[in-house]
Each structure stands twice: as structure tokens, then as C-alpha cells.
Amino acid sequence: MKAFADKLISITRHHSEEISKQWCRAVKTNPRTLSYHGIPDETLMAQAMGFYKNLRQIYFSEKPYDELKEYFNRYAEESRERGIPLHECIYALILMRRHLWLFADFQKPFLESLDETHKIGTINNTIRIFDYGIYLIIEKYDATP
Secondary structure: OHHHHHHHHHHHHHOHHHHHHHHHHHHHHOHHHHHHOOOOHHHHHHHHHHHHHHHHHHHOOOOHHHHHHHHHHHHHHHHHHOOOOHHHHHHHHHHHHHHHHHHHHOOHHHHOOOOHHHHHHHHHHHHHHHHHHHHHHHHHHHHOO
8 A cells, every 4th residue: 555655645746746736736727716816926826835735644644644644733723813714725725635535546557557446545545634624624714713
């Protein structure tokens, strides 16, 4: 499983700017993320690149939940400060996950040689990271007055 995860995360890290640009365009034009439409590209790019570049550290961490908590608490705080409603904040995160997989899907020739079991395990672990993120964001929004 580590081989596929290494390749996926390496692709994500190496292309973090490109993936972040695609995500930025998506949240700035999607009717479900209206609050993001007026946020400067640089601000959104920094938010997405922070996640994509640090995915390797989070993915292979012995205690990923602690690192996820730090990142997603900051994500939630910044989103609340910008006045982004919770449902839009969560949908933007869903788009962040989607753009990671869309980009990886275009790398098929590089990834096709890997075992299906390893691919499925990596996909499950990556989804779990985003699921934790959703939980942590909701928890932070609920805890902040």
C-alpha cells in the first residue's frame, strides 16, 4: 500500500500549485460556495497548497489525528473569520478532495501498474483524512461562539 500512497502523495506534492489553482477556480465559480467568490486567489491558493503539500506528513504520521486537528482547526477558524457558512466550508473541502482525485486520475499511466488492493487502501486512508477534516471543522464551528 505504501508504494501507491507514495506515488499519489508525491504527485500531489509535486503538483500542489496546479491542483490548488483548479480547486481555487472551482470554489470561486461554484454556486454552492458563494462566500468564496470574493476571496483573493492568493488567499485560497495558500489554504489549499498548505494541505496538499503537507499531505505526506499527515498521511504517514503515527498520530495523524493530531496533525489533522491542527490543520483543520486553522481551516475552520480562517473560514469563520471570513464569514463562510459551515455548509460552504464543508463543500469547499469536498471540492479539495475531489480535485486531488481528479488530478490523480489524469496520472493513470504512472499509477496503473500498482496493485488494486494498495490503491483501495490508499483511497480509503485518504478519504478518512477528509472525513476527519469534516468532523473537526464541524466541531470547531460548533465550539466557536
